Amino acid sequence: MKKLILLFFTFVFLFGVEKSFLSPAEAFKESFETKSNSLIINMELGKDIYLYADKISVKIKTPTSIDLTKELNLPKPIPYEEFIVYFHDLKIEVPFSLLKSKVDAKEYEIEFNFQGCSKLGLCYAPMSKATVVKIPENIVADTAKNIDLNETDTIANSLKDGNFLIVLLTFFGFGLLLSLTPCVFPMIPILSSIIVKAGQNEELTTRRGFFLSLIYVLSMSLAYTIAGIIAGLFGANLQVALQNPYVLTLFAAIFVVLAFSMFGYFKLELPQSLQNKINKTTEGKEKQGVFGIAIMGFLSALIVGPCVAPPLAGALVYIGQTGDAFLGGAALFVMSLGMGLPLLLIGLGAGKFMPKPGGWMENITKIFGIVMLAIAIWMLDRVLEPIFVMYLWALLLLGSAIYLKVYEHILIKLITLVILIYGVLVFVGAVSGATNILNPLEKFTSSKVVSMQEKGLIFxxxxxxxxxxxxxxxxxxxxxxxxxxxxxxxxxxxxxxxxxxxxxxxxxxxxxxxxxxxxxxxxxxxxxxxxxxxxxxxxxxxxxxxxxxxxxxxxxxxxxxxxxxxxxxxxx
Structure with a gap:
């Protein structure tokens, strides 16, 4: 009898507890209301139910995915048990003008995401509801919403609202500014070495120097535009993929091969059968050189190209939001041309001031071979441990000093002495455990000074x-x-x-x-x-x-x- 009574009360307790919890449909009663100028999202909460503030989001789902949450006027949540929550019913207004400012369309699918819990101890799974709204023709984009934007969003909006030619001119200006950043500097010795190599084989006129530079810059721009469009449309950052250690090691090896070619150990040429076919045309010899320069420009842009910057990010955000690959790609292309302007000037200058081929040119080519080895080490800096990179820099400096010692000119001798001394310092620094080539003796300075110099933010x-x-x-x-x-x-x-x-x-x-x-x-x-x-x-x-x-x-x-x-x- 006692067991039956105990069993009876157990069932009563369990069913009582079960009935005390609301079903998801009872706990969260959401509805969508379309007005003349906006969509209203209503959320009615059941008894003892609350919503997590950080789990609430409102997004455009189609024609493209855009999160609107940060631009909506949500009520202020309150703290509760270490969380930030809403205990009261919500009314969220989504202006049609805001939708229009994000992507121009006549119909939008709006998605409302949320998650909540009961005070009694039950937490519900994340939920999502969606509705389709049609925008009246008299609605225009709300530019007032975009006043306080970050640089990237401001640039993305300028693509949406700006005149085509003004947009291209603006992005060309962005490119000029980016050309002054360290991210573009490695391209300068690469192009210079190409021009010097060309000057060995034939007389390098101003026209020829500019032409070679133009091929390099156009190839670089094309590569960056293609990579940008892919990133914008598919969210695939091609440059990130190309920073893979295996890829960087491969290209470092290519620069080493180029260096030894410049030292005169061998010549990099197309297969003889292909050369014969090309040489049947009147421009055969030029085509051989142009093909190699185009490949080098294309690869240089992807491997040692510019870092992410607001203009680039803005163009990619615009492509991703609107799917307009033409305008976004055009903006990226002219931006790359702006970045390449200093490279074009190098081509013009080389054609104008470079002396005729001869023994002097052979020596310059070999010096650029050293520069190619430096670029290879710079690339390996992102792959190898810093201490190994220090040893590589030390070996390059010492080897360069020994190589340059064969020259009798007093200025070269002075440069050789400086390189030799610094090479020794870098080698000693590497042995001591230093990792900064600009401060090879860091381990020998006082610990107090080092700590003051190196102390940065702790993340x-x-x-x-x-x-x-x-x-x-x-x-x-x-x-x-x-x-x-x-x-x-x-x-x-x-x-x-x-x-x-x-x-x-x-x-x-x-x-x-x-x-x-x-x-x-x-x-x-x-x-x-x-x-x-x-x-x-x-x-x-x-x-x-x-x-x-x-x-x-x-x-x-x-x-x-x-x-x-x-x-x-x-x-x-």
């Missing part, structure tokens, strides 16, 4: 979106997330210049500093970058004290300490 690494969200929830301060990669030149600049500046360190002392190392470019890395619209490193994302992302403060590309502080002071 906590996050590997995926879940870890990031957990750190943001725990933080009581504004949050900064830095996207970093070992092969990213501008990321290294951030580390060595901006993040070591005392004013920057002082300003960021009140921030929670997080870093996502996307060197491996694995699935977690891709999802993190996609989540925040980061095309590739460097990129920096900020959240305020209320744990709201500050989209207008997002940084893409390198910024020096002054520029970085201007962003921080404007938004924090």
């Amino acid at each position: 906590k690494r996050v590997k995926n979106i879940a870890e990031l969200e957990d750190e943001i929830k725990k933080s009581t301060k504004p949050v900064m997330l830095d996207f970093y990669a070992d092969w990213c030149v501008a990321c290294i600049e951030f580390e060595r210049i901006t993040f070591k500046d005392e004013a920057v360190k002082s300003k960021l002392s009140g921030f929670t500093l997080l870093q996502a190392d996307v060197t491996a470019n694995n699935q977690d890395d891709k999802e993190l970058q996609k989540r925040f619209g980061i095309i590739g490193p460097p990129g920096i994302v900020f959240w305020n004290k209320d744990k709201k992302e500050v989209n207008a403060a997002k940084i893409v590309g390198f910024k020096n300490p002054k520029e970085f502080l201007e962003v921080l002071n404007k938004h924090f």
Whole structure:
């Protein structure tokens, strides 16, 4: 009898508990209401039900995927058990003008995502609801919504709203500015060596020098445009894929082969049968050289090309949002031409000032062979341990000094002596464990001085979106997330210049500093970058004290300490 009574009360208790929980349909009653100028999303919550603020999102699903959440006026959530939540019913207005400003279409599919829990202890799975809205013809894009945007979004919007020719001229100007960055510098010795090599075989006129440079720059521009369109349409960052250690090692080996060719050990030529076919035309000899230069320009753009910068990211965001590969690709192409302008000037100058072929030209070619070896080491810097790279630099400097010693000119002797001394210093530094070629004796300076010079910001690494969200929830301060990669030149600049500046360190002392190392470019890395619209490193994302992302403060590309502080002071 006692067992029956116990069993009866057990069933009553279980059924009572089960009935105390609401079904998902009872807990969350969402509805969509279309008005003349906007879509209203209504969310009615059941008893003791709350929503997680960070799980709420409103997106355009078609004609292209765009997250609108950050641009909507959501009510302020409240803290609850270490989370930020909503306990009251929600009413979210999505203006048609905002939809129109993102992508021009007559019909949109809007997706509403949310997740919530019951105070009684039950958490519901993430849910998603969608509806289709048709936009009246009198609706125009709301430009007022885009006043306080970050650089990338501002540039993307300029593509949508600007005159075609003005857009192209603007991007050409962006290219000129990018040509002054360290990311383009490695192309200068590559092109110079090509021109010098050409000058050995025939007289190099101004016209010929410009023509060779133009072929190189056009090939470079074509490669960058194709890679950009692929990245914009499919979200595949071709440059990131080409930073794979195996790819970098292969191309470093190619530069070594080019170096030994310039030293005169062998000649790089097309097969004789192919040469004979080409030489049957009147331009046979020119075609041979042009073909090789075009390939080198194409590969140089992909391997040692520019870092991610706001103009590039803006064009890719525009292509991704609108699918307009023509305008986006054209903008990338003229931007690449702007970047290549200094290279064209090198071609003009070489054709005008380079002496006639002879013994002097042979020596210059061999010096450029040394430069090719330097580029190979620079590429391996992103693959090998820093200490091994130091040894390679030491061997190159010492070998170059021994090689140049054969020349009798007093200036060459002086340069040789300096290179020899510095090579010895770098070798000694490598033996001591130093890893900075610009400061090879760092291990021999006082520990206090070294610590002051090397001390930068300390970041906590996050590997995926879940870890990031957990750190943001725990933080009581504004949050900064830095996207970093070992092969990213501008990321290294951030580390060595901006993040070591005392004013920057002082300003960021009140921030929670997080870093996502996307060197491996694995699935977690891709999802993190996609989540925040980061095309590739460097990129920096900020959240305020209320744990709201500050989209207008997002940084893409390198910024020096002054520029970085201007962003921080404007938004924090």
